[in-house]
Each structure stands twice: as structure tokens, then as C-alpha cells.
Amino acid sequence: MAPPDTARPTQNGDALAALRGLVADDMAEVNHLIIEYMQSPVSLIPELASYIVASGGKRLRPLLTLSAARMCGYEGADHWRLAAAVEFIHAATLLHDDVVDESDLRRGKATANAVWGNQASVLVGDFLFSRSFQLMVNTGSIDVLRILSEASATIAAGEVLQLTTAGEPATDIADYMQVIEGKTAALFAAAAEVGAVIAGRSPPETEALRTYGMELGIAFQLVDDRLDYDADQAALGKTVGDDFREGKVTLPIIIAYQNGTAQEQAFWKRTIGDGNVSDDDLEEAQRLLLKYDSLAETGRVAARHATAAASALALFPRNAYRQALEDVASYCIARAY
Amino acid sequence: MAPPDTARPTQNGDALAALRGLVADDMAEVNHLIIEYMQSPVSLIPELASYIVASGGKRLRPLLTLSAARMCGYEGADHWRLAAAVEFIHAATLLHDDVVDESDLRRGKATANAVWGNQASVLVGDFLFSRSFQLMVNTGSIDVLRILSEASATIAAGEVLQLTTAGEPATDIADYMQVIEGKTAALFAAAAEVGAVIAGRSPPETEALRTYGMELGIAFQLVDDRLDYDADQAALGKTVGDDFREGKVTLPIIIAYQNGTAQEQAFWKRTIGDGNVSDDDLEEAQRLLLKYDSLAETGRVAARHATAAASALALFPRNAYRQALEDVASYCIARAY
Numbered sequence: 218m219a220p221p222d223t224a225r226p227t228q229n230g231d232a233l234a235a236l237r238g239l240v241a242d243d244m245a246e247v248n249h250l251i252i253e254y255m256q257s258p259v260s261l262i263p264e265l266a267s268y269i270v271a272s273g274g275k276r277l278r279p280l281l282t283l284s285a286a287r288m289c290g291y292e293g294a295d296h297w298r299l300a301a302a303v304e305f306i307h308a309a310t311l312l313h314d315d316v317v318d319e320s321d322l323r324r325g326k327a328t329a330n331a332v333w334g335n336q337a338s339v340l341v342g343d344f345l346f347s348r349s350f351q352l353m354v355n356t357g358s359i360d361v362l363r364i365l366s367e368a369s370a371t372i373a374a375g376e377v378l379q380l381t382t383a384g385e386p387a388t389d390i391a392d393y394m395q396v397i398e399g400k401t402a403a404l405f406a407a408a409a410e411v412g413a414v415i416a417g418r419s420p421p422e423t424e425a426l427r428t429y430g431m432e433l434g435i436a437f438q439l440v441d442d443r444l445d446y447d448a449d450q451a452a453l454g455k456t457v458g459d460d461f462r463e464g465k466v467t468l469p470i471i472i473a474y475q476n477g478t479a480q481e482q483a484f485w486k487r488t489i490g491d492g493n494v495s496d497d498d499l500e501e502a503q504r505l506l507l508k509y510d511s512l513a514e515t516g517r518v519a520a521r522h523a524t525a526a527a528s529a530l531a532l533f534p535r536n537a538y539r540q541a542l543e544d545v546a547s548y549c550i551a552r553a554y
Numbered sequence: 555m556a557p558p559d560t561a562r563p564t565q566n567g568d569a570l571a572a573l574r575g576l577v578a579d580d581m582a583e584v585n586h587l588i589i590e591y592m593q594s595p596v597s598l599i600p601e602l603a604s605y606i607v608a609s610g611g612k613r614l615r616p617l618l619t620l621s622a623a624r625m626c627g628y629e630g631a632d633h634w635r636l637a638a639a640v641e642f643i644h645a646a647t648l649l650h651d652d653v654v655d656e657s658d659l660r661r662g663k664a665t666a667n668a669v670w671g672n673q674a675s676v677l678v679g680d681f682l683f684s685r686s687f688q689l690m691v692n693t694g695s696i697d698v699l700r701i702l703s704e705a706s707a708t709i710a711a712g713e714v715l716q717l718t719t720a721g722e723p724a725t726d727i728a729d730y731m732q733v734i735e736g737k738t739a740a741l742f743a744a745a746a747e748v749g750a751v752i753a754g755r756s757p758p759e760t761e762a763l764r765t766y767g768m769e770l771g772i773a774f775q776l777v778d779d780r781l782d783y784d785a786d787q788a789a790l791g792k793t794v795g796d797d798f799r800e801g802k803v804t805l806p807i808i809i810a811y812q813n814g815t816a817q818e819q820a821f822w823k824r825t826i827g828d829g830n831v832s833d834d835d836l837e838e839a840q841r842l843l844l845k846y847d848s849l850a851e852t853g854r855v856a857a858r859h860a861t862a863a864a865s866a867l868a869l870f871p872r873n874a875y876r877q878a879l880e881d882v883a884s885y886c887i888a889r890a891y
Contacts, residue, residue: 259715316653339653339676340713343646343683347706350687354700362699363691369684376677378596500558 225321232544233275239541240283243297247279250301254306265341266370268318269308277437278303280423281542285412285426288538295356302365303408305349310372310400312342345507359421368407375399384492386474386485393471394435402434409433425529429542432526436549439519443512446503464492468518469511474508495512520550534548570612571883576590576878577620580634584616586639602670602678606645612775615745618879622749622763625875632693632752639702640745642686646738647709649679698748705744712736721801721829723811723822730808731772738809739771746770762866766879769863773886776856779804780849783840795836801826805855806848813846857887 237244255266265274279300286296298480316335333341353362382388409430413423444469446469460467464488474485484501487493506512526546533539574581592603616637623633653672670678683706690699716733719725746767750760782797783806797804803826811822821838824830843849863883870876 257711257714259711259718261714261718262711311679313680316672316676335653335672336717337714339650340710340717344649344707344710344714346680346683347703350699350703351707354696354703357696359691359694359696359699362687362696366684366691368689370681372687373592373677373681373684374596374599376593377598377674377681380673380677381596381598455596 221315230542235543236284236541238538243283246297246299250297262341262344265337266345269312269440276283277306278404280431280530281408283410284538284542285409286416289413289418291416292307298352298356302349302352309342309346312338330376360414364407364411368403371399371403382466384490386466386470388466388471390471393468397435397438401438403432406430425532428529429526432522433546436519436523439515442460443515446506446512461499461502462494464489468515470505472511472514473505473509481505569885571618573621573878573882580620583634584637587634599678599681602674603682604869606649615741617645618767619747619749621875621879622746623753624788626753626755628753635689635693636748639686640691646679646683647677662792674755693832697751701744701748705740708736708740719803721827723803723807723826725803727808730805734772734775737773739768743767743769761870765866766863770883771857773856773859780852783843783849798836799831801829805852806843808845809851810842810846818842860886
């Protein structure tokens with residue numbers, strides 16, 4: 218399928234919308250597969266799955282698979298299956314992230330899976346995860362199964378590492394980068410790479426798309442971490458302070474903690490560490506992040522990764538898909554989504 | 555590898571020990587793979603995984619894969635990978651079964667994952683599940699990936715169905731059979747089937763081993779359900795009454811409920827249904843199960859499935875493996891393990 222005429226990649230407009238436009242027909246096929254594969258005679262499964270898949274929102278990961286495959290000239294149907302598979306892996310991780318421990322209820326996270334409870338969230342996540350492998354099997358490609366099963370293991374390891382760094386503002390930046398490479402960037406990387414793999418592209422090209430996805434995923438997560446403290450974004454539908462109230466250790470916190478006075482470090486230990494957060498604490502957190510330029514620095518790190526993502530595509534011939542993927546990387550930095 | 559001379563399948567002795575003896579060398583390789591694939595730089599992963607895999611115990615499912623492959627004359631190394639893969643799927647489901655909801659704490663289940671908590675159990679389960687697919691990928695066989703990814707989806711669906719029948723003593727027997735086919739028998743079936751698949755056997759033979767595993771799994775679960783109420787087994791290390799205290803609806807309960815008086819049904823609704831269990835209730839439950847011959851009837855249903863399991867092997871040439879697999883099915887009925 219040639220790029221539709223409506224494709225007009227923008228320099229700094231809504232690059233994501235442009236990318237979406239390029240693969241709109243493909244995405245419609247993906248959505249059909251998603252609906253088909255979440256069915257089960259056990260009615261709680263489609264009920265809960267449609268809740269999470271519908272609210273999953275941006276469909277960023279399947280977008281990467283579809284556009285990577287198309288940029289590589291792929292014309293078959295397997296990119297739909299793989300796009301649905303990566304979305305299912307993402308949905309399963311969202312469901313499993315919702316699982317809470319008793320001790321976490323004080324952080325106010327319990328609402329996430331309040332509707333169905335821990336057990337149902339876990340089991341329906343397992344179902345979607347299994348379905349993602351069935352979708353991969355239906356491509357007949359052992360290579361994509363290798364890439365996505367490794368990505369799944371990396372995601373789980375990243376999430377476990379995040380668990381062990383939770384509440385520890387003295388976390389190393391290197392450990393934190395490993396967390397986000399695992400929990401976010403590994404799936405972005407695999408999602409992009411498999412697009413090139415099913416198109417039968419050479420190792421340098423599959424590796425380039427993997428790098429694109431990895432760097433984009435890191436940038437994306439860092440921007441997300443920054444937005445959580447950026448009051449200006451509140452008007453755009455983001456809730457500010459969720460990470461703070463949940464005791465999540467993110468790059469802005471680590472920077473402020475490393476540079477902070479003993480008194481400031483005590484503040485981070487009480488809030489992020491012990492979960493002892495009062496109403497005024499978010500304002501104080503934001504003041505400290507400003508004092509140490511943490512949010513801007515996080516943005517600069519994100520920008521470097523976004524630039525690396527765009528650069529990785531240099532070995533591909535210029536076409537509308539490549540342009541849109543580059544624009545998404547640039548736009549990621551200024552994003553309000 | 556020819557069956558070792560020490561193979562002496564017994565008619566009604568410890569058939570499981572005989573089967574273990576036949577594939578002891580294979581199992582040693584499987585144990586190496588299990589250790590290797592549970593490693594991670596994130597130290598909580600091997601720590602938690604070794605706890606569950608070590609306590610996983612009987613290694614029944616890998617035993618099926620190994621002996622099915624050997625019965626079919628398989629001589630390669632992929633049966634080790636698949637045996638480790640099915641054990642990892644089993645371990646992941648155990649970890650995910652440990653996840654509790656707040657509302658379940660009253661049933662005393664919280665101890666199961668008390669050491670590390672819900673979140674770690676879920677994420678390490680996800681890690682092992684991903685690793686199981688990496689092991690399958692390393693066999694290079696799309697067919698085994700198809701079989702085991704479908705089994706995984708069936709397991710998850712069976713567990714969700716169990717969740718929706720929990721606390722409902724009026725559950726249909728057909729629904730209950732679907733639960734145990736999903737949560738237990740589907741993995742037994744796949745574990746046995748893939749042994750024939752990697753040996754390159756014909757569809758009737760792979761199907762026969764699938765049937766063997768399915769019927770054995772059903773029999774195994776029914777015997778397990780019976781043992782939970784069988785006081786005579788307490789001396790053998792089983793804790794009697796766990797299912798009762800957890801409000802699990804099993805075949806003995808369903809039979810007693812269906813045949814019970816209104817007063818007796820009220821008893822099951824209060825205990826199994828509402829989780830309102832006092833110290834004397836287990837004794838009353840056992841009295842009602844005896845009154846309606848529920849345990850013996852459960853045993854008879856199990857015996858029929860065990861017979862069907864053994865019969866399914868008729869199309870294979872007689873050898874020590876076939877004999878041991880048949881004996882395991884017979885012995886399952888009288889088992890104390």
C-alpha cells in the first residue's frame with residue numbers, strides 16, 4: 218500500500234497525528250484483531266480486557282510496528298498481527314502494574330484496579346499476554362517470537378528493578394535508566410524492530426529500527442516523568458503529582474536528591490521514601506525540582522535520546538514514513554500527550 | 555538414549571518414581587536449564603524464582619514432556635527446553651495464584667505470597683512466563699509455540715472462570731470441569747503433546763498424547779480435590795481443609811450441595827459462599843461429604859479419566875516409557891502425593 222495522499226508530515230505540528238494518518242487503514246485492521254483476540258467464553262475476560270485496551274489510549278507501540286513495516290516496504294498482513302501483539306503485551310503490563318500490595322494502599326493506588334481486583338487483573342493480563350504469543354505464532358516467524366519474548370523478559374526485569382528502587386531517592390541514575398529501558402523502551406524497540414524483520418530487511422536495518430524504538434522509548438518515558446511535575450501541563454489533562462504521591466523515583470527526583478542539602482534529602486526520604494505526604498508537599502517538591510533545574514535537565518536528557526532515535530533512521534531511503542517517524546521523535550520532546 | 559536397565563515399571567507401586575527413574579538423566583539437564591533461565595542481574599528475580607521453582611516440587615509436567623518425547627524415540631535436546639518451559643509456565647501460574655485481594659485476607663490466604671508481596675509475585679511470574687517462551691523459541695519449532703501459547707491462554711481463561719465460580723457452591727459440574735481442564739489439564743495436555751511434536755510424530759500420535767495429558771490432568775486435579783477433605787491423608791503431609799477455608803468450589807462440594815437439604819445448602823453458602831468459617835465447620839463439611847458419598851464419587855470420576863488417559867496410549871508400541879506412563883495414570887487414583 219502506497220502512502221495515502223493525505224500524508225503530510227509536519228515539522229513541529231502534531232507529528233503523531235501525521236503518523237496515524239499514514240497507517241490509518243492498517244490500524245483499522247489491528248483494531249479488528251484486538252477485538253477478535255480478546256474474546257473468550259469466559260465473559261469477564263473481554264469485559265475487563267476491553268476496559269484496559271480501550272483505555273490504553275494512544276496505541277503508540279502498534280503505530281511503531283505498522284510504520285516501521287511500511288517504511289521497509291512491507292505489503293503483507295503480519296504487521297497487523299504483530300501490532301496487535303505488542304498492544305496486548307502493553308495492556309498486560311498495564312493490568313499487572315495495577316496490582317497493589319496492602320502496604321501500598323496508603324499511597325492511594327488502589328483505585329487503579331478497584332473495579333475488578335488484583336486477581337482478575339493478573340489473570341486477564343496473563344490471558345492477553347498468551348494471546349499476544351498466539352498472534353506472533355500466526356506470523357510463522359521464529360525471529361519475531363525471539364525478539365518479543367526477549368523484550369517481555371526485559372520488561373518484567375525492568376519492572377522488578379523498579380520495585381526494588383521504589384521509595385529510594387538515592388537510586389543511581391544508571392539503575393534508573395535500566396528501569397526505563399526495561400519497563401518502557403524495550404517494547405518500543407521490539408515493536409519497531411519486528412516491522413523490519415517481517416519485511417525481510419538486513420541486520421543493520423533491523424538494528425537501526427531497534428535503536429530508533431529504544432531511544433524513542435527512553436525519551437518518551439523521561440518526558441512522561443517530567444510532565445508529572447509540570448504544572449503547566451495540568452490544563453492539558455495530565456494529573457500532576459501522581460508519581461510523587463505513589464513514591465515513584467524518577468530522574469527529576471534523583472537529580473534534586475543528589476544535589477540537595479541534608480534537609481532537602483530528608484524531605485525526599487520522608488515523602489518519596491516513607492510515603493508520608495501531606496497536601497503542601499507537592500509544592501515543596503516542585504520548588505526543589507526548580508531549584509536544581511531537574512525538570513529542564515530531564516528534558517535535555519530526553520532530547521538527546523530523541524535525537525539519537527531520529528538519527529538511527531538515516532540509513533533508510535527518505536519516504537513519508539521515515540519523515541513521520543523522525544518527526545514523532547522530535548515532537549516527543551515538546552509533547553503534551 | 556535407550557531406557558536404562560534400572561527401569562522397572564511397577565503395577566501399583568510408586569509409578570511416579572519408576573517414570574522418574576527412566577528420565578533421570580534428562581531431568582538433570584532440565585534442572586540445569588531451569589537454573590540458567592531464572593538468572594537475572596536483578597537479584598530479586600532468581601531469589602524469588604528459586605523459591606517457587608524449588609518448592610514447585612513434583613516436576614510432573616516436565617516429566618510428561620520428557621517421557622512422551624522418549625516414548626516417541628526422540629534423541630535431541632529440545633525436550634529439555636520444552637520440559638523447562640512447561641515448568642516455568644507452571645511456576646508462573648503458581649506465583650500468580652498467590653496474588654490476593656484485600657477481601658481474601660479473611661480467608662487466610664495472605665501467607666502464600668507474604669514473603670515478597672503481590673507485585674513481586676506478579677512480575678517474577680511474568681519474567682518466568684517470558685523465559686518459557688524464550689526456551690520454546692530456542693527449539694525453533696512454531697508448532698510447539700502454537701500449542702503452548704494456546705495452552706497458556708486456556709490456563710488463564712480457566713483461572714478467570716474459577717474466580718467467577720469462587721464462593722458459588724451452586725456451580726454447574728460442567729463449569730467446574732471447564733475450570734480444571736483450563737487451570738490444570740491444559741498444561742498436562744500440552745506438556746505431553748509437545749513431546750510427540752518434537753519427535754516428528756503423526757497427528758494421531760500427537761493427538762493421543764494430548765488426550766493422555768488432558769485426561770491425566772483432570773484425574774490428577776479431581777484426586778487433589780478429594781484429598782483436601784480426606785482426613786486419612788493428613789498423616790502423609792497434606793493439610794486437610796485448605797480448599798474449604800479458602801472457599802474453593804470443588805467437585806465434592808458441588809455433589810453435596812446439589813443433593814443437600816435446604817439447611818445443608820445454607821451451610822455451604824455460609825462457609826464456601828460467605829467465607830464465614832468456624833473451627834467446627836470442617837468436621838460438618840466432611841460429615842456432609844460422607845453422607846452424599848461425594849469423595850468416593852469424585853474418586854470414581856477421577857478413575858474414569860485416568861483410565862481414558864492410559865487407553866489413549868494404545869496406539870504406541872509397547873516400551874518402558876509407555877508402561878510407566880500408563881502406570882502413572884493408574885497410580886494417580888490411589889496416590890498420596
